[in-house]
Amino acid sequence: MRVLVVGSGGREHAIIWKLAQSPKIKKIYCAPGNPGIADLAECVDIPAEDIEALCQFAKENHMDLTVVGPEVPLTEGIADIFEKEGLKVFGPNKKCAQLEGSKAFTKDFLVRHKIPTAKYKEFTDLLEIKKEVGLFGYPMVIKADGLAAGKGVVIAENKEMALKTCDEMMADKVFGHAGDKVVVEEFLTGIETSILCFVDGNTIVPMVPAQDYKKIFDNDEGPNTGGMGTYSPSFIYDQALDTKIRGQILDPIIDGFKKDGLDFKGILFIGLMIREGEPKVLEFNVRFGDPETQTILTRLETDLVDIIESVLEGRLSEKQIQWSQRKTVCVVMASGGYPGNYEKGKAISGLDDVEDGVVVFHAGTKKKDGKVVTNGGRVLGVTAWGDTTEEAQEKAYKNIKKITFEGAYYRKDIGRFMGDI
Ligand code: AMP
Ligand code: GLY
Numbered sequence: 001m002r003v004l005v006v007g008s009g010g011r012e013h014a015i016i017w018k019l020a021q022s023p024k025i026k027k028i029y030c031a032p033g034n035p036g037i038a039d040l041a042e043c044v045d046i047p048a049e050d051i052e053a054l055c056q057f058a059k060e061n062h063m064d065l066t067v068v069g070p071e072v073p074l075t076e077g078i079a080d081i082f083e084k085e086g087l088k089v090f091g092p093n094k095k096c097a098q099l100e101g102s103k104a105f106t107k108d109f110l111v112r113h114k115i116p117t118a119k120y121k122e123f124t125d126l127l128e129i130k131k132e133v134g135l136f137g138y139p140m141v142i143k144a145d146g147l148a149a150g151k152g153v154v155i156a157e158n159k160e161m162a163l164k165t166c167d168e169m170m171a172d173k174v175f176g177h178a179g180d181k182v183v184v185e186e187f188l189t190g191i192e193t194s195i196l197c198f199v200d201g202n203t204i205v206p207m208v209p210a211q212d213y214k215k216i217f218d219n220d221e222g223p224n225t226g227g228m229g230t231y232s233p234s235f236i237y238d239q240a241l242d243t244k245i246r247g248q249i250l251d252p253i254i255d256g257f258k259k260d261g262l263d264f265k266g267i268l269f270i271g272l273m274i275r276e277g278e279p280k281v282l283e284f285n286v287r288f289g290d291p292e293t294q295t296i297l298t299r300l301e302t303d304l305v306d307i308i309e310s311v312l313e314g315r316l317s318e319k320q321i322q323w324s325q326r327k328t329v330c331v332v333m334a335s336g337g338y339p340g341n342y343e344k345g346k347a348i349s350g351l352d353d354v355e356d357g358v359v360v361f362h363a364g365t366k367k368k369d370g371k372v373v374t375n376g377g378r379v380l381g382v383t384a385w386g387d388t389t390e391e392a393q394e395k396a397y398k399n400i401k402k403i404t405f406e407g408a409y410y411r412k413d414i415g416r417f418m419g420d421i
Helices: 011-017 051-060 071-075 078-084 095-102 103-113 124-130 159-171 239-259 290-301 303-314 389-400
Strands: 002-007 025-030 065-068 120-123 142-143 153-156 180-185 191-200 202-204 216-218 219-225 229-233 265-275 279-286 326-335 358-362 365-368 371-374 376-386
Touching: 002 011, 002 051, 011 025, 011 216, 011 290, 011 358, 011 376, 025 051, 051 078, 065 078, 065 303, 071 078, 071 376, 078 095, 095 103, 095 265, 095 279, 103 120, 103 180, 103 279, 120 124, 124 159, 124 202, 142 159, 153 159, 153 326, 191 239, 191 290, 202 239, 229 290, 229 389, 239 265, 239 279, 265 303, 290 326, 290 376, 326 389, 358 389, 376 389
Parallel strands: 002 025, 002 065
Antiparallel strands: 120 180, 142 153, 142 180, 191 202, 191 265, 216 219, 229 326, 265 279, 326 376, 358 376, 365 371
């Protein structure tokens, strides 16, 4: 098979790392890719958002399958366009991608299908929202309805901050049209965890759970980031929680998809808040998570191409998906200053010095004069495995020290349990 993967992050590197292990794969292309991906795939210089050019490339180069990593092309309908052209594509259609592209669409879906989630109200008028500011008390969770590169959620501690946020989103349009509509939610507390699922329209199959660390500093302090690391399996995930999640969340989701005519084929990423063993849905994404994928796919034993084919053909219920018992930890190396301003173009050394049982997934890197340099906020995901989480953690931290670039920053506590449940 000839496969095109769309995207250029650590997630896409992990997807390609796994796809490349399949005996069915003849050649992998990646648009646009990165230097780490270039070791496994041919990178083509097409941006992930240029659907027309991607479609043309897939047609002209006879792709048997295209796997879409990021959310933007999915919400813009890449799956519909490829399918119309007779091209096989792994990722949900535009209608289903609203589950990531619109917070209001998702909240309406969750409430109608009685899936546990925070109370909410949507607003399209600045004066209305200002009249009702603090309607669920403080902190007030204020979300831009549309895509905002992971930055569209503000937790306002008090009335002053809430009013300022409403002005910024709805009047100043800091997130553009994503803020035309705003969703206000009740503030939930507990432990967050992510469940990624394969979905074929009829069947939903959860993958092994992974835990993301969103804050920039140790002990979950400082501003939110795209994710500073993950580990799998998540400590809080046990049989009782699994049963609850299946019964209260996964089953109603798939029933809801059927009732609403949502023919979802692809990955559904469910962000959960767990309090006293009770899960509530925080958000959906319609793609693999980053950096969750790095610790999940390094535990997958079944051929990923086989799973994707069974999703596209609606045969997921027949598929046995095997996971390794190994534990995995991914520590993200970021540019100094991230998630604020940071410099790019710093030479990276030591990439080839890591030992067996460790993979370095590239995210924000590029080649300059033949050398790999930094090219983004999250630069690398050093991913290690072992028999225990502690062993995987030790290995990740031992090997991350071998890699250096000016200003490199990483959390020291990835894989440590946070919380009080
Ligand atoms: P979202 O993109 O909707 O998942 O929101 C991003 C992050 O904001 C989540 O991962 C949570 O840390 C936080 N968050 C979102 N909604 C809530 C809520 N209702 N209560 C508390 N925290 C929330
Ligand atoms: N790690 C969160 C995400 O991929 O959105």
